[in-house]
Amino acid sequence: xxxxxxxxxxxxxxxxxxxxxxxxxxxxxxxxxxxxxxxxxxxxxxxxxxxxxxxxxxxxxxxxxxxxxxxxxxxxxxxxxxxxxxxxxxxxxxxxxxxxxxxxxxxxxxxxxxxxxxxxxxxxxxxxxxxxxxxxxxxxxxxxxxxxxxxxxxxxxxxxxxxxxxxxxxxxxxxxxxxxxxxxxxxxxxxxxxxxxxxxxxxxxxxxxxxxxxxxxxxxxxxxxxxxxxxxxxxxxxxxxxxxxxxxxxxxxxxxxxxxxxxxxxxxxxxxxxxxxxxxxxxxxxxx
Numbered sequence: 701x702x703x704x705x706x707x708x709x710x711x712x713x714x715x716x717x718x719x720x721x722x723x724x725x726x727x728x729x730x731x732x733x734x735x736x737x738x739x740x741x742x743x744x745x746x747x748x749x750x751x752x753x754x755x756x757x758x759x760x761x762x763x764x765x766x767x768x769x770x771x772x773x774x775x776x777x778x779x780x781x782x783x784x785x786x787x788x789x790x791x792x793x794x795x796x797x798x799x800x801x802x803x804x805x806x807x808x809x810x811x812x813x814x815x816x817x818x819x820x821x822x823x824x825x826x827x828x829x830x831x832x833x834x835x836x837x838x839x840x841x842x843x844x845x846x847x848x849x850x851x852x853x854x855x856x857x858x859x860x861x862x863x864x865x866x867x868x869x870x871x872x873x874x875x876x877x878x879x880x881x882x883x884x885x886x887x888x889x890x891x892x893x894x895x896x897x898x899x900x901x902x903x904x905x906x907x908x909x910x911x912x913x914x915x916x917x918x919x920x921x922x923x924x925x926x927x928x929x930x931x932x933x934x935x936x937x938x939x940x941x942x943x944x945x946x947x948x949x950x951x952x953x954x955x956x957x958x959x960x961x962x963x964x965x966x967x968x969x970x971x972x973x974x975x976x977x978x979x980x981x982x983x984x985x986x987x988x
Contacts, residue, residue: 704978707737708795709744712787712971714916714952718746719795719973725757728988731779736987737979738777743987744979747915748785749775750792761810768808768815770796776911784813784857786919790826790971793818798973813857826971830920831857832963833927842892843879844872851880851892852928856965859890860924864932868896871906874914893921895929903929904949916952923965926957937961 705727708719718737720727729751738746751773755761761771772792774785789809796802796809797820804820817829834855842851842863847870851861861880865871871894872878878892889910898904905925907918926946930936935944937959945958955969 704981705984706976707744707979708798708973708976709746710750710791710794710971710973711952712790712917712919713950713955713969715785715787715918715950716746716916717748717750717788717791718744719750719752719791721752721795721799723752723754723757725753727751729773729775730988731775733984733988734775734779735777738779747777747909747912748782748788749777750788750795751775752792752795755810760812764810764815768810770801770807771810774811776909777913778911780911782812782858782911784811784816784920786828786830786856786921786923786967787917787969787971789816789818789828789919790967790969791973793820793826793828794971794973811857824970825968827966827968828919830923830965830967833924833959833965835927835931838882838885840885841881843881844870852924852931853885854924854927856920856923858920859886859888860893860921861886861890862893862895862924862928864928865894865896868894868904868906870894871908874906874908876908876913877910878908891918891921891924893918893925893928895925898947898949901945902947902949906951917950917955919955919967919969922948922950922955923957923967927959927965930959938963 755765755771819827849863851863930944
């Protein structure tokens with residue numbers, strides 16, 4: 701390869717990403733290269749990678765091209781593919797705005813978790829329509845060391861296990877995936893959230909994201925936490941007709957999650973682009 705590859709770096713509540721613009725899907729991104737880019741010592745560093753592709757140019761997104769021009773081909777920090785990333789969608793939309801592809805207002809973004817509606821507000825915050833939560837039946841337990849907790853199984857297009865604890869320190873270091881049972885509950889792994897109460901309609905969380913370890917924030921995780929907390933509190937907007945809103949503190953900041961009576965979940969928070977540059981051609985060749 702004789703040319704260099706452009707990249708940007710961004711974050712949403714300190715959940716950070718390497719952004720690789722590639723409208724025509726011309727760049728091969730094998731898992732090893734993605735992991736190398738996300739490496740915080742030998743690469744650019746990030747919890748994951750946002751591959752920016754026109755939907756019509758990506759085989760997985762072609763069916764969504766009529767609804768959304770752009771596809772977020774999201775990769776975890778270890779190079780594996782993921783269905784969705786809530787903070788990533790906000791940063792993805794911020795990149796599209798910065799690049800002049802979209803303006804303030806509504807924009808549709810295709811993801812492996814479906815087409816997401818994003819609103820870029822004049823004040824800078826970005827709201828993402830995250831779709832509806834699924835609450836699969838069955839008891840789930842997560843563990844850290846000698847401690848175990850019952851967990852709420854919530855699917856936001858990707859799987860989550862939400863456990864309420866007395867102290868966030870009980871989550872341990874979260875470098876490795878917390879064990880869960882039964883083993884067949886999450887055949888492809890799971891994101892695990894540990895949650896404490898901060899006040900009425902206000903919780904705080906830590907998260908282990910599958911493929912990335914502990915991250916400073918997780919958008920789909922914050923949505924899962926809000927839904928699990930609402931059900932724990934006896935609130936179901938589909939039954940009451942009243943939206944349920946929770947403020948969710950993450951290590952990297954704060955997100956506001958609202959579940960509407962029709963089941964749609966909206967997530968509002970910041971998204972920042974911090975740098976841009978080019979990947980060195982020789983480094984890229986070695987990384988692949």
